[in-house]
Amino acid sequence: xxxxxxxxxxxPPLQAAYVAGDAARARAWQSLEQGLAQAAIQGxxxxxxALHRPAVGASLLELTAWLETLDGPGAPSLPEGxxxxxxxxxxxxxxxxxxxxxxxxxxxxxxxxxxxEGLHRARILAKRLRYNIEALAPLLPARVQxxxxxxSQWQTDLGTTRDVLQAGALAQRLGAEPGLVQFLRGFAAGxxxxxxxxxxxxxx
Numbered sequence: 001x002x003x004x005x006x007x008x009x010x011x012p013p014l015q016a017a018y019v020a021g022d023a024a025r026a027r028a029w030q031s032l033e034q035g036l037a038q039a040a041i042q043g044x045x046x047x048x049x050a051l052h053r054p055a056v057g058a059s060l061l062e063l064t065a066w067l068e069t070l071d072g073p074g075a076p077s078l079p080e081g082x083x084x085x086x087x088x089x090x091x092x093x094x095x096x097x098x099x100x101x102x103x104x105x106x107x108x109x110x111x112x113x114x115x116x117e118g119l120h121r122a123r124i125l126a127k128r129l130r131y132n133i134e135a136l137a138p139l140l141p142a143r144v145q146x147x148x149x150x151x152s153q154w155q156t157d158l159g160t161t162r163d164v165l166q167a168g169a170l171a172q173r174l175g176a177e178p179g180l181v182q183f184l185r186g187f188a189a190g191x192x193x194x195x196x197x198x199x200x201x202x203x204x
Contacts, residue, residue, distance in 0.1 A: 003043055006167035007036040010160075018183050028177035035174040095139045102129045103147055110154075123158060126151040157191070164188040 011033070019025045050056055086094075106129050109122035133140060133148035168184035 002166050002170060003036055003040045005163055006170050007033065007040060010163045010167045011036075014164075014184070014187065017187075018180065025177075025180070028180050032171055032174065032176045032180060035176070036170065039170075039174065092139050095136050096141075096144065099129070099132060099136070099140065099144050099147070102132060103144075106151070119158070123155070126155050130155065161188055161191040164191065 015029055019029055102125065106122060106125040109118060109125050112118040112121075130148050130151040133145055133151075137145060137148075164184055165188045168181055168188060171184060172181045
């Protein structure tokens with residue numbers, strides 16, 4: 001996956017900025033592209049070989065069989081005599097409170113995102129906020145739903161930075177020109193503060 005993303009998505013938009021009409025840089029870039037293409041072929045072949053192993057096939061069959069049982073007679077059922085369903089108003093209030101709490105936790109994590117641990121926590125909370133809003137959208141006012149767009153954009157920005165870093169690591173592993181590796185690292189370093197520099201998303 002990392003090789004395919006680097007080769008097909010991350011690197012192509014950066015080619016012109018690195019090459020800039022320089023023949024030596026163009027050759028370095030072409031060499032990296034060839035190395036990534038060959039590595040992708042080798043990776044797919046390794047996956048094909050793994051899929052032909054009996055143990056892998058047996059595991060996939062067991063997993064499929066287990067998934068089929070989830071809707072069967074042995075599937076978990078709700079207990080009898082449970083409390084009556086809450087009112088629509090109560091559900092909406094609970095939903096809004098949950099999303100406000102998640103949003104507050106995310107904005108706090110963004111303010112503390114200047115180190116890897118804080119950034120990781122912000123990424124996890126952005127994912128939770130986004131998926132919760134997507135699942136509960138019919139119960140939410142528009143001003144809360146806009147947080148989904150903010151969280152999604154932040155994830156995209158952060159993902160791009162991580163993909164460029166990964167591409168730089170792959171380039172170094174494949175023996176790319178040192179200047180090209182440094183270019184990718186520098187580009188990623190310039191983007192590291194981008195999600196936070198756009199400002200902490202506002203509240204309700």
